[in-house]
Amino acid sequence: MKTPRPVETNAVNREGLPPGIQAAIPRLHAAFALMSVIPLLICCYVLTARLFSIDILTGLNGVYFSLAVIIALLGLFIGRHIIQEIVRQLVEANAKARRLVHELGKVNEQLAVELNHRKRSEEQLKQANTELAQRQRKLQEVVADLKKSHGDLKATQLQLIQVEKLESVGRLAAGVAHEVKNPLAIVLMGVNFLSSHLGGGDESAVQTLKDMDDAVRRADAVIKGLLDFSASKTLALNLEDLNAIVERTCLLVKHELDKAHVTLMKTLGENLPMLRLDVNKMQQLLINLLMNAIYAMPEGGTLTVRTYPKALTGPGSSVGSRKTDQFAIGETAVVTEVEDTGTGIPADQLPKIFDPFFTTKPTGQGTGLGLTVVRNIVDLHGGTIDVQSREGRGVKVTILLKVRGPAGT
């Protein structure tokens, strides 16, 4: 049994051809059949005639032969015509296919252009997205900065109001100090006179007069504190020997040291550079620090005062290259330390110690302006102050001063 021809293969092949060529294939088959079958018939006729010795050129055989030749020529002519037609159609189909390919190429190019355009658009969109995200981040940063600035501004405003209030108090105090001190002088003189007049006869009277004496001195201390606080914000700067100021101040508080059984230790650096200082203000600063230290040691102790130069080799809380840094790296500062072995300052009170009117002393024993004045003086000199407390073991105050004096002087 013969295997049938795989039509599917031809069909598949034909499917890939242009429609014109597909239509021409059956006619091509017919043309080939005509062109091959008719000569074959003639040849068969001639061979048969030869075999049987028949004269094919004469009589009726001649007519048949002539008819056969004419039919063969006609078949050739028709086959040729069909083939020419097929070739023509093939050429047309080819041209059409070329045009189609060309058009497809154009379409392809357009598609490629559009694709590129889309790709560029996508990239631009991505970039725009990134920029938008960056802008949003920046905007968020700006908003955060604005919030912080707003907070700072509020704090500064409150601080300014506070400073304004305090300055008003200070101005008022300075204005009335003279008027208050005169009556105080009269009261103190009267109390002293009465004390000396009474002698030691009446104990209750003596105690009363002593209490009055204390009250007058307390009132005087309050006024003094306010006057210090409202004191001029300008400095009378001269080249001064810091150690000499420390020595003089220690002499001024000697009586208080003795009374409180406090031992004074001085370690004053040799060859300290001369500093541009306001001697009165520095003395006031040291008195305030020494008196605080003495007060912190009610049962006696050791008060240590040190001075020494210090090369600022690395960045610190106020050492660096920021505008707000008082000292630059590499600069030499002069350090003053006042250290006591007293009760120390509780950690929760440490941030408030420079606040005006903040005091840990009982009512009537402190104005709460001592350390405020100290910090003002340090600030005026362009220096820094640091307070370290070990609760129950004492306090160390460290002041750094510029060798070249405050900026702009």
Place this chain on the structure above:
Amino acid sequence: MAGKRRILVIDDEARFTRLLKVALENTGGYEVAQANSAAEGLAAARTAPPDLILLDVIMPDQSGTEVASQLGADERLKKTPIVFLTAAVPKDAAESRRGMLNGRPFLAKPVSLDDLIACIEQHVTTADEPPAV
């Protein structure tokens, strides 16, 4: 102490001068004259030159420093010690200036009687001493 020291107090605060007079005279060592204005003080000093003058700085008619200048220009009074006594300068400021104001000793009000007497004695004694040759 040979005899009583003659002290002139010039201060516009009359109650203060009155009390100071009583307190100082009560010690038995002083004879105190009081004046309650610059002009009155200058006249009192010229009339009866004292051993020491306690002089307020801020007064309505003239300042204490002006009065001190006029007293210094007076031949009879130029060697009379003057101690400024005022409420205008706080005590610590006085101490930090070594108790001197315009080259003269200085006491800040309120001052105790003991400090006042110590200051008077220091400067009167200095004035009593013969000048160094």
